[in-house]
Amino acid sequence: MMKSRSYLFTAMLVAPLALMASKDYSFNTPKVTDVKVTGGFWLSRIETNRLATLKTDFEKCNETPRINNFKNAAARKWGTFGGIFFDDSDVYKVMEGAAYIYAANPDPELKKQMTELIATMAKAQEPDGYLYTARLLGSPQVRNNARWENLMTSHELYNQGHMIEAAVAWYEASGRDDFLKIARKSADLMCRTFGYDKTQIKSTAGHQEIELALCKLYRVTGEKRYLDLAKFFLDVRGRGDLRSIWGSGLQDHLPVCEQEEAVGHAVRAAYMYCGMADVSALTGDESYLKAIDKLWENVVFRKLHLNGGIGARRHARHPKWGDAHEAFGVDFDLPNADAYLETCASIGNALWNERMFRRTGEAKYFDVIERIIYNGFLSGISICGTEFFYPNPLESKGGYKRSKWFGCSCCPVNVVRFIPQIPRMAFATRDDEVYVNLFVESDVKLKLKSGEVKLSQKTAYPWNGNVELTLNSVIPDFRLFIRIPGWCVGKPVPSTLYSQTVPASNDDFTVSVNGETVDFANERGYQVISRKWKAGDKIAIRMNMPVKRIKADDRVEADRGRLAVEKGPVLYCAEGFDNDGNVLNKVIAADAKFTMTKCEVLGHEYPAMTVNAAEVLSDLSGSKLTVNPVELKLIPYFAWCHREPGNEMQTWFPVKPDAGYASKDIKVKASFCHYEDTEKAVLDGRLPESSSDGRPPRLTFWAHRGTDEWVDFTFRTVQEVKGVEVYWFDDTGRGACRLPESWKVQWRGDDASEWREIEGVGEVDKDRFTKLDFPSSVKAKALRLKIKLQKDFSGGIHEVKIK
Ligand SMILES: [Zn+2]
Numbered sequence: 001m002m003k004s005r006s007y008l009f010t011a012m013l014v015a016p017l018a019l020m021a022s023k024d025y026s027f028n029t030p031k032v033t034d035v036k037v038t039g040g041f042w043l044s045r046i047e048t049n050r051l052a053t054l055k056t057d058f059e060k061c062n063e064t065p066r067i068n069n070f071k072n073a074a075a076r077k078w079g080t081f082g083g084i085f086f087d088d089s090d091v092y093k094v095m096e097g098a099a100y101i102y103a104a105n106p107d108p109e110l111k112k113q114m115t116e117l118i119a120t121m122a123k124a125q126e127p128d129g130y131l132y133t134a135r136l137l138g139s140p141q142v143r144n145n146a147r148w149e150n151l152m153t154s155h156e157l158y159n160q161g162h163m164i165e166a167a168v169a170w171y172e173a174s175g176r177d178d179f180l181k182i183a184r185k186s187a188d189l190m191c192r193t194f195g196y197d198k199t200q201i202k203s204t205a206g207h208q209e210i211e212l213a214l215c216k217l218y219r220v221t222g223e224k225r226y227l228d229l230a231k232f233f234l235d236v237r238g239r240g241d242l243r244s245i246w247g248s249g250l251q252d253h254l255p256v257c258e259q260e261e262a263v264g265h266a267v268r269a270a271y272m273y274c275g276m277a278d279v280s281a282l283t284g285d286e287s288y289l290k291a292i293d294k295l296w297e298n299v300v301f302r303k304l305h306l307n308g309g310i311g312a313r314r315h316a317r318h319p320k321w322g323d324a325h326e327a328f329g330v331d332f333d334l335p336n337a338d339a340y341l342e343t344c345a346s347i348g349n350a351l352w353n354e355r356m357f358r359r360t361g362e363a364k365y366f367d368v369i370e371r372i373i374y375n376g377f378l379s380g381i382s383i384c385g386t387e388f389f390y391p392n393p394l395e396s397k398g399g400y401k402r403s404k405w406f407g408c409s410c411c412p413v414n415v416v417r418f419i420p421q422i423p424r425m426a427f428a429t430r431d432d433e434v435y436v437n438l439f440v441e442s443d444v445k446l447k448l449k450s451g452e453v454k455l456s457q458k459t460a461y462p463w464n465g466n467v468e469l470t471l472n473s474v475i476p477d478f479r480l481f482i483r484i485p486g487w488c489v490g491k492p493v494p495s496t497l498y499s500q501t502v503p504a505s506n507d508d509f510t511v512s513v514n515g516e517t518v519d520f521a522n523e524r525g526y527q528v529i530s531r532k533w534k535a536g537d538k539i540a541i542r543m544n545m546p547v548k549r550i551k552a553d554d555r556v557e558a559d560r561g562r563l564a565v566e567k568g569p570v571l572y573c574a575e576g577f578d579n580d581g582n583v584l585n586k587v588i589a590a591d592a593k594f595t596m597t598k599c600e601v602l603g604h605e606y607p608a609m610t611v612n613a614a615e616v617l618s619d620l621s622g623s624k625l626t627v628n629p630v631e632l633k634l635i636p637y638f639a640w641c642h643r644e645p646g647n648e649m650q651t652w653f654p655v656k657p658d659a660g661y662a663s664k665d666i667k668v669k670a671s672f673c674h675y676e677d678t679e680k681a682v683l684d685g686r687l688p689e690s691s692s693d694g695r696p697p698r699l700t701f702w703a704h705r706g707t708d709e710w711v712d713f714t715f716r717t718v719q720e721v722k723g724v725e726v727y728w729f730d731d732t733g734r735g736a737c738r739l740p741e742s743w744k745v746q747w748r749g750d751d752a753s754e755w756r757e758i759e760g761v762g763e764v765d766k767d768r769f770t771k772l773d774f775p776s777s778v779k780a781k782a783l784r785l786k787i788k789l790q791k792d793f794s795g796g797i798h799e800v801k802i803k
Pocket of ligand 1: 343
């Protein structure tokens, strides 16, 4: 009884309002609730998101002051703000995720939790609609500015954007308008405050997001002023004649319609491009389209990493547009070890590409989305769903480990709202056309112009290329569009940035209906099938999925002389854990043959592969190379860094041995090393700026204090050694690592003999290499640094040089 009443309530509220936007994208995607994932790759991810990620995100918002800020704001407890001024947005993003999860699994406990939190937010909101806990609670970070006075950094509009997205999601999921009322009150305040009128503020958001959110609010309410405001926030960007502009880091260097190169902060950019696509779809104003098409070309031909990531640099330098952080680099600047590629930027890139598809109906945008969701986005979240990467590099010398949370925790809370949207992206419709865009095992209900079509998808994708579609209920006439993935026909990306060394061809993709093969026909990247359908019709899709080597455009310096390894949409990597510690010195010849095998990662079994490779070693001076055959094991890239944090990882493998990536023929072993640090860091050649530099990987004995420690260096063959230099780690002011009390060196001539002591003690000093020159050189098979830590303190080493 209750159930049917609440259903009616939903239908009454949602249906009439949802029809109010008269113009919109040509291609529609189903609602979250119209696609039910029934098995396969994504089911465990979606369940993990529901059961683990949502829980951990809510817990962290409770443990940190994030939710308390709202409670304190409701009670007007001035002076109690904790955290960063944009933390409200984290809570909204978790709530948006919770709404999608609730829509698919209406759990009364979750509803209660949401309802209570929304009630608190309603109390916290000021009478005129303003809600920003940092100001309400008098955070010193914002206290010196009036409302909206410092929009470049305050994130006031960014917070409101995420509030609106969450409120719309909750309204659609639950039929309740409690959150929507708060969002509308806030949006109405913004409509009064911002605009071209003399009395209104002519400014915009330092961090974009509000634009796409206001478009969503317009869609559910039909209130055109929200759409107008979204357009306003876009149109005043880069308008130096109207306001003082903030430059390229915030995409505020040119009017948005004149921007042709993707520059600046990548997450902001992607959200802005989403907003431009939305406003264009909803208004019919085509002036944005030329710009977003050019920006898309710029990204996909020049600024897209192979894992689908964007925003190459933590600190980007652009000769024309200036510096920016968490930003796009210049064209073809696609570093691997130093790649930034924030998880949020991958999400933004996927959301943008989905909009580009909804505009044009072209399958190529899903080649980008697929690359993101199986690679650079997915690596951002642990398989158990509770730990997250902020950056997602394609190579690691060590020092990476997923974290449960961050001070600025945008990524964990973006994951929880993005994963539930993936099934929805799998399908689309236009008039009497059905689009299958992603291969996700699922049942779906699609509304076409002439009626409803229900179909189910069965597949083990991405692990093989077999997909079975069954039409469960049909209208007799509709056109079925099945995406032909670019990787399956020789185009791993819809550009010339990456190519397959042995390209797949159209023969690698076949479709049959009830056992009869359909002629290959490519329309906008789809296999199109027009026929009289009946319930029970079966469509079989067969995609050959051999291992492919990938080559980058020659202009990408980091990938020159190197090839990557992919199978279907999945990028593979090798990590130290499977490969005796070192992978950065491994070479895979261009014509190497791969053998499929399996790997187990945290109880999940994934396809892995082995290949005959070579390791490149050099002597101490680096002048003599040795190349040894080895077997290398590769695993899916997204699964890296689960079994041993801080280990080496490689995706772009050199095809020929070269001294540039030889590892010194030395094994390093320490008496102890903190799990987030790595022993190998002492020989990685990455020099710190000072002893306290926290950025380069290092070896630390933390949390051993005051102990005697050692670090052994074992050579493959006997080496003549004249001395040792050590650059010590010392984080005075931050942590408890200090210079050691003293250090000495021992050596031995072969593995069996006793350690013998070198005369003398080493220098101890900060911010430089400290020496111990041997009285006379020794012919050593191994050296040992004997380190005595200062009483009550730990210690560590940045780098060691053996002479
Ligand atoms: Zn983030």
